[in-house]
Amino acid sequence: MPTETKRADSAAAAGDPASQDNAARDSGARNSTAAAAEQILGVLLPLALFQPYDYLVPGDFALRRGDFVTVPLGRRLVTGVVWGEGAGDVPREKLKAVAQRLPVAPLPAITCDFIDWVAQYCMAPLGAVLRMAMSVPEALQPERQQKAWAPGDADPASRKLTPQRAKVLQFVADQPPLPATELARATGVTTAVIAAMGKLGLLKQVPLPLPRPYGRPDADAAGPNLSSAQADAAAALARLQPGVTLIDGVTGSGKTEVYFEAIAATLRAGRQVLVLVPEIALTPQWLTRFEARFGAPPAQWHSELTGLARRLTWRGVHDGSARVVVGARSALFLPYRDLGLIIVDEEHESAFKQEDGVIYQARDMAVVRGHLAKIPVILASATPSLETMVNVEGGRYGAVHLPARHGGAQLPEIGLIDLRVDKPPRQSWIAPSLRAELAATLATGDQALLFLNRRGYAPLTLCRTCGHRLQCPRCTAWLVEHRFHQKLMCHHCGFEQMMPPSCPACLSEGSFAACGPGVERLAEEAAALFPEARRLVLTSDTVTGPARADQLMKMVAAREVDLVIGTQIIAKGHNFPHLTLVGVVDADLGLHGGDLRAAERTFQLMSQVAGRAGRGMKPGHVLLQTHDPDRHVMQALKSGDRDAFMAAEAEDRRAAGMPPFGRLAALILSGRDEAAVQQKARELARAAPHRAGITVLGPAPAPLALLRGRHRLRFLLKTRREIAPQGVLRHWLRGQKFPGDLRLQIDIDPYSFM
Incomplete structure (x- = not known):
């Protein structure tokens, strides 16, 4: 790297008084020990840098790898991490000195090693990978505390006690300190009463740590009764042997309850657990099941958290008080104090692939993280990825099998609808045979699901007069009409605009036509066919976070909905015991575009969607609409022969020299x-x-x-x-x-x- 990019040119932080005060104090300490030997260490900054910068370390500083420090960079002070010995490629007289060591525990050594590994493998800037581990800079500052009220020093007999004040004093005598709002609520008074008692010395303020957004799970809480297959699998996983193990279980087989036993064993060993899930919409039902099993909620990590929750959770992971973390792929880079188990749920999901910034596959990096720490990694799926299956067959991964649904429920029967023969009416997308099945299902009071993996109303809008297509001005992509939001949207860059009143090419007014179906258009057709049915559209546009997801999923489970219409957000992890029919409107959709994993992904997605049916006592039925029912993947879905399909996929990939070969x-x-x-x-x-x-x-x-x-x-x-x-x-x-x-x-x- 050129010398000029290795140089830090100023020691003061512009516009940061706190940083300047700290720098001044540390500068004074350095001046008093000017004769002490100064070491040169590399400090890695959370920027797009491929290597650490060299800094002088005053003799009175004792620094080691992982320590958080502030250092001058240009005209500001920035926070970085000591990474090791300096490179020594910048003249000593041009080096600046470390300004301050932050009073927090160092980044764990295993986290540092993991960052190094990911950067090397993914060919990403080392500092950009560090930034993922330092994603909450505020968490490195001294933790804020809330003010609470406890009994004061004044003698109550010397003060005039109203009935309200007496009630408060009686309450606080037997309670831990509480914030003013909580104390007022518990005693039925106003916060003004609390403040007045404070002025009289009847109450005094004491500092309390902010409440953590997670609990302390009880590893010894009793779990549910497991089937013999589940018990055998759970016993194998609870041994916590280092290495990777696949839970290969059909949809509804109870994979979650099985790996809960491994979580309990890890907690009993005093170590932390990470559970990675592909979608935050999956977490509400999972969280409910977890709290029912362990008596307390786990820590969560995803993009919908508030800033305070992120700061407290990061610190909890770092200090070890967050015992179990469930989160999206970025949770893998949190600074775990003592991680003892990693679980990747729905390991086949492409959502584990990070496509922007540092590009990585979270499932694969989880395996690496487990290998570096010599801890167990559990992968769970009803439709494992070909990469995972090849590793199991090669003996690199272990496996436990759950071949049947729990509680006697049966896997649904899958049928194919040939759209070349059973054609939907013009400007409709539901074939006559699927319409009939929907009507029969709704008539019995059961629930049905219509699946179409395409957001919005229509994927293409064109002018009837001249054929002009509305395209994103920033992408090679058509604008998608979203009638729920009254907008045209680009699903690639986020560009939005209102529907123009006239065609920009030929100026014809009112000439735009929607081409093809999106899930909103499908909902419109369903409303016309079944006007009495209570309908719910579930897409990433309507499921805007875990709380909203929880609300909508509870509506379905409580039978407040008759017909669910959704995209892939509904395809996995949800348990709706009264849903007996699934209709896939376009099973061919994912097979276009030349993706080498297209057939595998289609098989996985269709299997997961089908798995929503028949999870209760009634049998389920699945119908896939396709223009090519003879295609290998469609026949495999119909027969349910996953292993034969994956074997054929493996042979095709092996012959072409494609991954995993x-x-x-x-x-x-x-x-x-x-x-x-x-x-x-x-x-x-x-x-x-x-x-x-x-x-x-x-x-x-x-x-x-x-x-x-x-x-x-x-x-x-x-x-x-x-x-x-x-x-x-x-x-x-x-x-x-x-x-x-x-x-x-x-x-x-x-x-x-x-």
């Missing part, structure tokens, strides 16, 4: 100047490696050739399994410059090819 890395070159992007792509193509076992495809325009105003070209590097693509890429890209706003994004093990 080969390795892939994607390079996405982008910039606002299309000519500059193309010129740089040609330069990269000329330097591309050519040797046995390595293939470079491209450059080619990305399917989304314009995204957020940036033109995009893609390369795909394919190597044999034994050749690590990272080394090939480092050699290929050595010395390459990306001037202006040109940007090269590297995706190791790509899942998206957009």
Whole structure:
């Protein structure tokens, strides 16, 4: 790295008085020990940096790897982490000194090692990976405390006691200190009464830590009765042997209750547990089950948390008081004090792949995190990924099996509707046979689900007069009409606009037509067919967070809804005992676009959707509408022969040298100047490696050739399994410059090819 990028040019924090005061105090301490030897250490900053910066450490500072420190960078002070010995490539006289060591415990050594590993494997800036572990900078500051009221020092006999004051004094005598609002509520007085008693010395204020947004689970709480298969699986997992184990269980087999036993064993050992889930919408029912099992809520980690909850949870993970954490993929990078178990629920889900910033696959990184710490990792799924199944077959992972639904419920029967024969009426999307099944199900008082994995009202809006299509101005994507919000929206960059009154191409007024169905249009058709049915649309547009998800799922479970219409957000993890029919409106939707995992993903999604049916005492029935019922994946879904389907998928991938039998890395070159992007792509193509076992495809325009105003070209590097693509890429890209706003994004093990 060039010397100028390794240099910190100023020791003062602009506009940060607290930082300046701390710097001044520490500067005084350094001056008094000027003769002491100064060490050079590398400090990693949570910025897009590939290596730490060197700083001088005064002789009176005792620093070690993981310590949080403030250091001068330019005209400000920033917080970073001591990473190790300095590189020594900057002259000593140009180095600045560490300003302060923060009074918090260091970042755990295993977290530091994990950050190093992820950065190397994903070819991401080391500082950007650290930023994920330091995602709540406020948590490094001294913890705020709330003020509570306790009995004061004044003699009550010397003060005039009203009945209200006497009631408060009687209450606080037998209670721990309480904040004013809670004390007032408990005694039926106003906060003004509390404040007046404080002035009289009848009460006094004492500091209390802020209440944590999680409890302390009871590992010894009694669990439910397990079936023999569940008990055997739970016993195997509760041994807590290091390594990876798959819970391979059909939908409704009780996988959650099985891994709860491993959680209990880990808690009894005094260690922390992490449970990764792919969607925050999955958490409400999971949280209810967890609290019923362990008597207290776990800590949560997802994007919907308030700032205070994030700060308290981060500190709780760091100090060990947060015993169990359930969260989205970013929870993997929290600074666990003593992590003893990782569980990845619905491990096959593509939502575990982070596509922006640091690009990583959370399931795979969870396996690495477990390996580094020598702790068990549990993967759970009814439809495991091909990568996981190959690892089980190769003996690298263990497995426990739950082949039957719990409580005697039966797996649903899956049937295919050939849309070439059983055609829906014009401008409709529900085939006659599915309509009849829906009518029969609703007539018996049972619930039904219509599934279409497409948000909005229609995927395309065009002018009837001239054929003009409404497209996002910043992306190679059509604008999607959302009638619930009265907007046109881009699902890739978030651009929004109102429906124009006239066509921008031919100026025709009122000429726009919606083409194709989205889930909102499907809801409109269902309303016309079944006007008496109580309907609920479940998409990421309506399920806006865990609280809203909990409310909507409870409505379904309480039979306040007859017909659910939803996208993939409804496909997994939910238990609706009165839902007996699932109709998939377009089972072919995920098979388009050339994705190498398209058939696997379709099988997984359709199986998960089908698994919502028949989870109670009544049998379930599933109908998949398809234009190609003879396709291998459709026949596999109908027969329920998952293993045969996955074996065929494995053979196809093996023959093509595709993952998990080969390795892939994607390079996405982008910039606002299309000519500059193309010129740089040609330069990269000329330097591309050519040797046995390595293939470079491209450059080619990305399917989304314009995204957020940036033109995009893609390369795909394919190597044999034994050749690590990272080394090939480092050699290929050595010395390459990306001037202006040109940007090269590297995706190791790509899942998206957009």
